[in-house]
Amino acid sequence: MTRSDHEGIPFFLPWITRDDKKAVRQSLNSRWLTGGPKVRGFEEEFAKYVGTKYAVAVNSCTAALHLAMRALSIGPGDEVIVPDLTFAATANAPIFCGAKPVFADIDEDTFNISSKQILEKITPKTKAIIPVHYGGQPCDMKEILEIATDYKLHVVEDCAHSLGAKYAGKQTGNFGTMGCFSFYPTKIITTFEGGMITTNDEKVEKKLRILREHGMSRNALERELGTNWYYDVVDLGYNYRLTEPQAALGTSQLTRVDDGIKRRIRIAGYYTKALKSNGAEIVVPHQDSDRSHIFHLYTIKVSKSRERTVRNGLFKNLAGAGIQASVHYTPLHLMSFYQQFLDKKSDAFPVADKIYEQILSLPLYPTLTKKEVTLITTQIRSFVYESKVSD
Numbered sequence: 120m121t122r123s124d125h126e127g128i129p130f131f132l133p134w135i136t137r138d139d140k141k142a143v144r145q146s147l148n149s150r151w152l153t154g155g156p157k158v159r160g161f162e163e164e165f166a167k168y169v170g171t172k173y174a175v176a177v178n179s180c181t182a183a184l185h186l187a188m189r190a191l192s193i194g195p196g197d198e199v200i201v202p203d204l205t206f207a208a209t210a211n212a213p214i215f216c217g218a219k220p221v222f223a224d225i226d227e228d229t230f231n232i233s234s235k236q237i238l239e240k241i242t243p244k245t246k247a248i249i250p251v252h253y254g255g256q257p258c259d260m261k262e263i264l265e266i267a268t269d270y271k272l273h274v275v276e277d278c279a280h281s282l283g284a285k286y287a288g289k290q291t292g293n294f295g296t297m298g299c300f301s302f303y304p305t306k307i308i309t310t311f312e313g314g315m316i317t318t319n320d321e322k323v324e325k326k327l328r329i330l331r332e333h334g335m336s337r338n339a340l341e342r343e344l345g346t347n348w349y350y351d352v353v354d355l356g357y358n359y360r361l362t363e364p365q366a367a368l369g370t371s372q373l374t375r376v377d378d379g380i381k382r383r384i385r386i387a388g389y390y391t392k393a394l395k396s397n398g399a400e401i402v403v404p405h406q407d408s409d410r411s412h413i414f415h416l417y418t419i420k421v422s423k424s425r426e427r428t429v430r431n432g433l434f435k436n437l438a439g440a441g442i443q444a445s446v447h448y449t450p451l452h453l454m455s456f457y458q459q460f461l462d463k464k465s466d467a468f469p470v471a472d473k474i475y476e477q478i479l480s481l482p483l484y485p486t487l488t489k490k491e492v493t494l495i496t497t498q499i500r501s502f503v504y505e506s507k508v509s510d
Contacts, residue, residue: 127441128495131305134379134485139371146367153362154332155340161366162315164373169292171317173324176361177331180279180301180314184212184249186359187275187297187316190326191247193218198244202232203450203471205251209277210451212249220460221245222452224468228405229253230418233470234262247273252281252291254416254447256406260286260294275299280415282307283380287409292317307379307415308372310365331359380413382485387414389489390481393496394419400503416447420477421503428476429503436502442495445480
């Protein structure tokens with residue numbers, strides 16, 4: 120996918136190639152336009168890439184998280200611990216099932232969920248933890264899994280940002296009972312909309328497949344490949360299927376996922392080299408040595424200046440120069456809907472509050488050029504320096 124020069128530098132740009140387009144066109148010749156053999160093939164290739172026994176394709180990561188909660192029988196009266204700094208879908212998944220999301224503060228360096236905060240938030244009602252691998256850097260999975268084992272909790276990894284990222288040599292999506300991936304256009308690979316659930320538990324995999332398709336004991340493809348038309352509805356399920364053109368696109372994109380990650384890491388290196396020497400006013404992304412960072416996001420911290428936030432001014436300055444940036448994310452405890460789940464007396468999120476005032480996500484996608492990064496970083500350095508002088 121290309122863009123015109125007058126469009127400036129967008130925040131994201133999907134990497135769609137001729138092979139991708141060819142794969143989608145070919146899928147349209149099949150009578151199986153949804154839930155067919157291309158979906159099965161995509162699932163098999165995805166599981167092989169991540170290193171799990173099973174993968175179940177769905178129509179979004181939100182659906183993946185929802186089905187993960189259902190597969191674990193999360194329901195009314197249960198609590199699920201989630202990071203305060205995440206997209207709404209992470210917290211919505213337990214709510215869909217009648218459970219309560221419990222927000223935990225984050226680590227100041229990685230912006231991932233704090234293991235210490237997880238411990239402080241556990242109650243007799245806690246049933247699961249959903250760690251989010253923020254920006255493409257894995258959480259402290261050793262500590263999280265130890266906590267989960269000690270308190271007999273399930274771990275569902277939110278891998279929306281982290282396809283291909285590794286912790287202690289193993290890819291995300293392998294650590295918890297399930298891993299939930301996103302194929303939204305901004306993500307590491309895309310299927311327009313789409314998602315995937317990985318697991319090594321055969322019983323969980325079977326339940327996910329039933330829940331994905333209306334609670335049916337056998338889907339249409341299984342019935343055609345067999346000799347019996349009959350199916351039963353054995354659970355309350357949903358229509359969360361992925362289509363064949365989406366699966367074709369995903370399979371094509373998966374063939375070059377490692378190349379895309381290498382490009383992201385190289386681009387992140389350009390940013391870091393240009394911004395790291397700028398002093399305390401800009402803090403580049405932190406990376407722990409025992410894990411990889413695949414840079415779904417390149418999120419900097421911009422220091423506060425007197426009583427105003429330089430970050431907000433920088434965002435406007437970049438926009439004025441035709442450079443799109445974003446903020447990931449507004450902490451959930453500050454959003455109107457989630458006020459009902461807070462304990463007003465004890466809930467406090469000092470790190471998330473502090474980070475929220477400072478973070479800014481810069482454009483990053485596989486086709487971003489070094490020249491464009493230079494334009495972006497020059498604009499940033501100029502603005503931050505002028506702000507410092509004017510204080």
